[in-house]
Amino acid sequence: MPSLWHTFRHGVHPPDHKELTASVPIRRLPFPAEIVLPLRQHAGKPARPIVREGDRVERGDTVAEADGQFSAPIHASAAGRVAAIEFWPHPEGVHAPAIRIEVERYSPQALRPRIIPEWEGLTREELIAAVRESGVVGLGGAAFPAHIKLSPPPECPIDTLVVNGCECEPYLTTDHRTMVEYPDRVQLGIRIMLSCLGAKRAVVGIERNKPDAIAAITRTLPADLDVSVLDLRVKYPQGAEKLLIQTVLGRQVPSGKLPMHVGVVVQNVASLATIAEVFETGLPLIERIVTVTGRGIRNPGNLIVPVGTKLRDLLDACGGFTSDAREVVFGGPMMGVAQADLDVPITKGTTGVIVLSEDECKTQQSWACIRCGHCLDACPVFLNPQILGSLAKAGRFEEMNAHHLADCMLCGSCTYVCPSNIPLSQLFVAAKAQVRKLKVA
Amino acid sequence: MTAGERLVTASPHLASGHTTPRIMWTVVASLVPVIGAAVWFFGPSAVFVIGAATAGALATERVFGRAGSLMDGSGLITGLLLGLTLPAGLPIWMAFVGGAFGIGFGKLIFGGLGQNVFNPALLGRAFLQAAFPVAMTTWPAEQVSWWTLRGDTFALPLMAGKAADVVTGATPLGLMKFEQQGTTLSHLMLGNTGGSLGETAGILITLCGLYLALRNYLNWRIPASIFLAVLVFAGLLHQLDPGRFPAPLFMLFSGGLMLGAWYMATDMVTSPVTNGGTWVFGAGVGFLVVVIRVWGGLAEGVMYAILLMNALVPFINRATQPRVLGTRERSGA
Numbered sequence: 001m002p003s004l005w006h007t008f009r010h011g012v013h014p015p016d017h018k019e020l021t022a023s024v025p026i027r028r029l030p031f032p033a034e035i036v037l038p039l040r041q042h043a044g045k046p047a048r049p050i051v052r053e054g055d056r057v058e059r060g061d062t063v064a065e066a067d068g069q070f071s072a073p074i075h076a077s078a079a080g081r082v083a084a085i086e087f088w089p090h091p092e093g094v095h096a097p098a099i100r101i102e103v104e105r106y107s108p109q110a111l112r113p114r115i116i117p118e119w120e121g122l123t124r125e126e127l128i129a130a131v132r133e134s135g136v137v138g139l140g141g142a143a144f145p146a147h148i149k150l151s152p153p154p155e156c157p158i159d160t161l162v163v164n165g166c167e168c169e170p171y172l173t174t175d176h177r178t179m180v181e182y183p184d185r186v187q188l189g190i191r192i193m194l195s196c197l198g199a200k201r202a203v204v205g206i207e208r209n210k211p212d213a214i215a216a217i218t219r220t221l222p223a224d225l226d227v228s229v230l231d232l233r234v235k236y237p238q239g240a241e242k243l244l245i246q247t248v249l250g251r252q253v254p255s256g257k258l259p260m261h262v263g264v265v266v267q268n269v270a271s272l273a274t275i276a277e278v279f280e281t282g283l284p285l286i287e288r289i290v291t292v293t294g295r296g297i298r299n300p301g302n303l304i305v306p307v308g309t310k311l312r313d314l315l316d317a318c319g320g321f322t323s324d325a326r327e328v329v330f331g332g333p334m335m336g337v338a339q340a341d342l343d344v345p346i347t348k349g350t351t352g353v354i355v356l357s358e359d360e361c362k363t364q365q366s367w368a369c370i371r372c373g374h375c376l377d378a379c380p381v382f383l384n385p386q387i388l389g390s391l392a393k394a395g396r397f398e399e400m401n402a403h404h405l406a407d408c409m410l411c412g413s414c415t416y417v418c419p420s421n422i423p424l425s426q427l428f429v430a431a432k433a434q435v436r437k438l439k440v441a
Numbered sequence: 442m443t444a445g446e447r448l449v450t451a452s453p454h455l456a457s458g459h460t461t462p463r464i465m466w467t468v469v470a471s472l473v474p475v476i477g478a479a480v481w482f483f484g485p486s487a488v489f490v491i492g493a494a495t496a497g498a499l500a501t502e503r504v505f506g507r508a509g510s511l512m513d514g515s516g517l518i519t520g521l522l523l524g525l526t527l528p529a530g531l532p533i534w535m536a537f538v539g540g541a542f543g544i545g546f547g548k549l550i551f552g553g554l555g556q557n558v559f560n561p562a563l564l565g566r567a568f569l570q571a572a573f574p575v576a577m578t579t580w581p582a583e584q585v586s587w588w589t590l591r592g593d594t595f596a597l598p599l600m601a602g603k604a605a606d607v608v609t610g611a612t613p614l615g616l617m618k619f620e621q622q623g624t625t626l627s628h629l630m631l632g633n634t635g636g637s638l639g640e641t642a643g644i645l646i647t648l649c650g651l652y653l654a655l656r657n658y659l660n661w662r663i664p665a666s667i668f669l670a671v672l673v674f675a676g677l678l679h680q681l682d683p684g685r686f687p688a689p690l691f692m693l694f695s696g697g698l699m700l701g702a703w704y705m706a707t708d709m710v711t712s713p714v715t716n717g718g719t720w721v722f723g724a725g726v727g728f729l730v731v732v733i734r735v736w737g738g739l740a741e742g743v744m745y746a747i748l749l750m751n752a753l754v755p756f757i758n759r760a761t762q763p764r765v766l767g768t769r770e771r772s773g774a
Contacts (some may be wrong), residue, residue: 013453170455242767255767296442327448334453340444355456361448362456367513368555370461373660373714382763386714388706404765404772412453419461420555426451 001251002203007233008243010380012413014236014334016209022295026181029317030303031078036088036345037063038098041130042137043144044070049099050108053397055082059109060283063099066132066407072145073135074099075288077306088396089341091330091332098309098345101308113284119192120407127196135285135348140164140175140239140268141331143349146275149265150196156260158197162248163190164268165206165213165233165438167240169332172352175269177302179206179213182273183220185280187416189272190227192279197265201226204269205248209234236334237411241266243380257408261292270351290346296325296355303359305346312342314353334412367420375414375424381407385414392427397405397434405431450744464658464709465514466622471649472704478645483529483581486591487638491524493533494565498523503744505549514555519543522704526697526744527569530581535573539565558646559751560711563744570744578766580635582610597671610635613695614740617687622691628692640697650703659707662719663726667702670727678735686735698730700741711751717761718754725750 019384040046047064055158057076064074080103088098115135119127132147152158167175179186190202205392206214208231218229230248232238242253243268251262259266272287280393286307298319305314315321329336330350346353375385383404391400408428415424446572479487499642502511510516527536543565546581551557570577578746579742581591612635613624628634632642639646654661671692678686692698698706706726713722762771 012457014457202465231665242740246766252767255765257767321442325442327450327454329452329454333455336452336454338449338452338454340447340449356448356454360449360455361450362458363460366448366555367461370464370515370555370709371714372464372709373716374657376714377716379763381766382772383765384714384762387772404768404770407765407767416453416455417457417459418462419457419459421456421460423451425453429451 002230003247003250006231008247008380009239011237012378012416014416016170016234018171018173018209019028021291022176023343024301026177026289026302026304027050027233029309029314031109031306032249032309032313033103035077035101035103035306035309036087036387037074037308038096038099038345039064039074040096040346041143041349042072043142047071047074050138051082051083051099053082053084057082057101058112059110060282060286062113070145070148072137075284075286076101076136076143078103080104082146084100090349091337091344091347092337094336115284116278116282123438124196125253125291127192131275136274136278137348138268139270139274139288139348141349141351147261149267150193152260154430155262158199158260159263159264160249161190161193161197161199161202162245162264162266163202163204163272164244164266165204168207168236168239169334172332174351175290176210176213178270178273178289180216183216185273185276186217186269187220188276191222191225192275193267193272194225195253195293201337203248204229205232205244207232207234218421236333236413237380240409240411262376285348288348290350291352293352294355295357295360296322298322307348308345311339311344311353314346321355322357325355326358326361327356329354329356334416335410363421366422369422370418372419374417374419378413378417380411380413381409383408388424389424389427392431397438400431401435405435446644462513463512464513465518467656467658468518468653469514474645474649474754475639475642476523478632478720479525479641480752482632482641483591484587484589486529486594489533489594490527490529490531490536490638491521493536494524494527495520497537498544501541501544505545510553513554516544519561523565525580525700526566526637528577528580528581529638531576532593532596533603534598535576537568538568542568554749555710557710560705562710563705563748566744567748580610580612612636612740614734619741626690640700643694643699646699646703662716663707663712663723664702666720666723667706670724671731674728674731692731696741697743701747711754713754713761714759715756715761715763718757721757721761722750722754731746
């Protein structure tokens with residue numbers, strides 16, 4: 001039973017700021033002079049490099065292979081020469097191993113023989129293998145390898161595919177533009193995924209601030225499959241897997257379990273479009289759509305960007321900073337990571353680049369907790385961030401576990417509403433790391 | 442933007458903009474009409490008494506509080522609210538001491554903003570009630586010229602009080618309790634009755650409180666549950682014996698109930714953090730108000746009702762933790 005209110009309980013209403021790029025058509029970024037491919041661009045084990053310095057690579061060649069089942073391969077996003085395999089600034093704020101490729105200046109970056117086969121006629125196993133070879137991961141941000149979602153264990157039969165078109169993070173419009181400009185690819189992705197999962201039905205959840213996307217997906221619904229669209233109220237974090245399942249199907253995923261335990265797989269629209277795209281073009285995942293936005297960038301837009309493009313090159317292509325630019329964020333403003341170094345590369349999981357102006361940045365001052373309880377009203381998993389925050393400040397991590405720290409998904413809603421600007425999410429990230437350490441020790 | 446100018450902060454990078462000082466200063470602004478009504482009804486005395494209570498609160502905050510804590514506006518709220526609960530004729534040095542006590546022993550001694558158990562303004566008032574019971578229950582009569590001071594406003598501390606030559610009156614609750622005499626409801630709602638400075642204009646206080654509730658700067662469940670509890674409990678009693686127990690609407694609009702329900706019980710620091718808890722808290726306040734008014738030795742019970750429920754807030758919070766999504770457990774368990 002879908003939610004009668006088309007939403008979940010609690011959550012927050014940040015201004016969405018999508019007007020900056022919602023109607024800007026997707027354009028293609030020219031190839032940069034150099035690309036940097038971190039070996040870790042997905043959830044799971046980093047990929048293993050299979051090229052050496054000085055090697056020449058074609059666009060689409062595998063440069064690093066998946067290290068085990070829970071990993072994904074990485075492909076050259078442009079033809080060129082491997083300049084180095086070295087530590088390089090990573091969007092997560094560390095230096096991590098990466099393959100740096102000097103792009104061939106006059107290469108046509110031409111089409112080449114298909115690497116990924118046509119999808120028609122493939123068996124389920126062949127399809128999953130092809131998706132694994134293509135290096136497709138979840139493009140909604142978490143970068144979960146797609147082939148794992150396609151092959152749930154036999155004890156968890158899947159009856160429904162929930163398609164995530166919420167894009168509840170403010171500013172971002174990659175999923176929005178994907179649905180508007182490539183609805184057929186989204187539908188093909190749904191078709192492929194349903195046939196892999198053996199699921200009978202798919203439901204697409206789209207927030208109501210994207211009426212053109214709802215229209216495009218509704219228009220292209222296939223006649224021979226049970227696919228439906230559900231319009232959702234605009235509320236953050238509607239796109240969080242468990243909340244989306246609750247809104248769309250009325251099923252609650254138990255704490256500590258995965259969607260597959262209630263017979264559901266959730267996949268984001270951009271990932272579905274990419275699955276369709278790799279089978280259409282025969283090329284693996286080597287480029288993705290990125291929203292470049294915020295009041296701190298001159299020409300906001302939605303761009304097709306080769307994976308591994310340096311942030312600096314992407315910003316230049318969008319007109320560069322305005323005079324009051326202050327902070328550069330990878331991902332959405334609620335969960336995204338601020339970047340210290342403009343040499344970090346765009347990875348498979350980079351949904352957007354937001355350049356916040358002075359006015360858009362929040363205050364850095366914080367005040368004492370006044371126990372207003374607004375964080376409790378915001379938390380979509382019904383935790384008590386007020387207690388968790390004071391326990392974290394006191395270093396009482398074991399007690400935080402008893403207060404269900406593990407159920408916190410770091411959505412940032414509590415921090416967004418906190419009138420005292422207490423960095424709750426940051427405290428919870430640190431506490432989760434400490435709890436992991438306690439478990440290991 | 443050079444690397445040095447670049448901010449690198451933790452997510453989320455957006456905030457609602459409703460900061461703690463903004464909430465506090467909005468509450469202060471919403472009190473302006475209430476203070477205006479106090480001045481309208483009680484003349485210059487109101488200015489002196491409210492001013493002295495506020496000065497006492499701010500001076501204590503400034504001397505003993507953390508650096509810059511004056512700017513968050515919470516000390517000002519305490520002073521103004523305390524002033525509004527005092528009788529117009531109170532000597533101003535008492536009001537000053539009350540403000541100082543409220544901030545010092547009601548808030549700073551616990552560790553400052555956010556740490557206190559009891560509502561600081563009400564603790565200041567409770568102190569004054571215990572220390573100066575006569576002055577705190579001397580109500581000026583209504584029919585005097587606006588300019589007349591309503592009492593021995595500028596009396597010196599601890600001097601033997603000369604016989605008060607002001608005409609004294611009584612509050613509607615006092616009249617009801619000790620002289621079995623009613624007051625018309627319209628007078629109670631508009632505020633032209635005896636009583637503390639800011640508690641008389643019930644409708645005005647409600648409007649100001651509603652504004653704060655609409656901004657989500659106070660939890661509407663608290664006044665709602667207090668009013669509900671008072672109406673139901675007082676209504677039941679009134680049904681049993683209309684001669685002995687006052688009508689529920691009289692209960693609602695007399696004394697400090699409006700000011701207490703909208704501005705004191707809703708103090709974020711000293712009320713429950715859970716929405717379930719606010720219903721329990723408000724119902725408790727409403728129940729105790731009626732109990733004290735009907736069976737207690739005092740005519741008015743809002744202050745003690747709120748202070749008593751303040752003390753129970755940690756237990757209410759613990760008992761009303763939300764149920765974590767996807768579990769059967771409460772998040773505090």
